[in-house]
Amino acid sequence: MPAVTLEPLDLAxxxxxxxxxxVISPVGAIVNGLEVLEEEGDASMQEFALDLIRKSAxxxxxxxxxxxxxxxxxxxxxxxxxxxxxxxVAKGMxxxxxxxxxxxxxxxxxxxxxxxxxxxxxxxxxxAIPRGGALDVTVDGDDDASTFTxxxxxxxxxxxxxxxxxxxxxxxxxxxxxHEIQPYYTGLVAREAGMTVALAIxxxxxxxxxxxx
Numbered sequence: 673m674p675a676v677t678l679e680p681l682d683l684a685x686x687x688x689x690x691x692x693x694x695v696i697s698p699v700g701a702i703v704n705g706l707e708v709l710e711e712e713g714d715a716s717m718q719e720f721a722l723d724l725i726r727k728s729a730x731x732x733x734x735x736x737x738x739x740x741x742x743x744x745x746x747x748x749x750x751x752x753x754x755x756x757x758x759x760x761v762a763k764g765m766x767x768x769x770x771x772x773x774x775x776x777x778x779x780x781x782x783x784x785x786x787x788x789x790x791x792x793x794x795x796x797x798x799x800a801i802p803r804g805g806a807l808d809v810t811v812d813g814d815d816d817a818s819t820f821t822x823x824x825x826x827x828x829x830x831x832x833x834x835x836x837x838x839x840x841x842x843x844x845x846x847x848x849x850x851h852e853i854q855p856y857y858t859g860l861v862a863r864e865a866g867m868t869v870a871l872a873i874x875x876x877x878x879x880x881x882x883x884x885x
Contacts, residue, residue: 674841674859678848686853691739693850698735701728734764742791743857752781753788755811762794762809770804777811782818785865790820792858793869793880796835800878801826820867820882829876839869 678686701724708721738761741753759775767773782790790811797807805826812819837843838855839862848856862869867882 689850698728698732738765772806797822797824799832800824822880825877
């Protein structure tokens with residue numbers, strides 16, 4: 673059991689804050705683009721605004737689709753999720769010029785909480801390479817004995833601050849902020865999924881491995 677247990681309303685509020693943080697930037701860019709369209713008569717500026725709106729709308733959609741699987745219900749209790757869907761939302765969220773994302777996994781159904789854990793580990797791995805780089809995600813085994821291995825490589829790679837304590841549910845100071853909720857939530861999902869998570873770093877590579885407990 674975690675050392676710190678959040679009240680359900682507090683947990684929901686912090687997770688919502690995290691999701692809103694991810695979505696507000698592209699939504700704000702869409703609003704800015706629409707304002708330019710309304711105010712500018714110059715054709716080149718209007719085309720710039722349309723490009724901004726298109727790009728930001730795709731980004732907002734990708735982030736919402738990722739959040740739905742990583743943080744949302746994504747089906748009824750006990751539902752299974754296709755790893756192919758998890759790959760699609762992960763690449764939609766993070767497969768850009770900054771991060772080269774490689775995904776090696778069977779096209780199979782895994783229990784919902786294990787897929788949620790995998791996607792949250794992707795978030796944690798991305799945080800380990802703040803300057804970008806490469807992320808390799810590998811899933812081995814079946815749903816009862818699956819192993820997740822994520823290797824994040826990049827300049828100044830590091831284990832995210834306090835990540836191990838937050839995964840264990842034992843944050844410094846005994847409280848959790850919206851900035852810290854994601855690794856704490858990941859630990860909750862790992863325990864619910866019956867898996868343990870270990871982090872290691874060597875040179876410019878951070879390895880995150882999750883195994884059945």
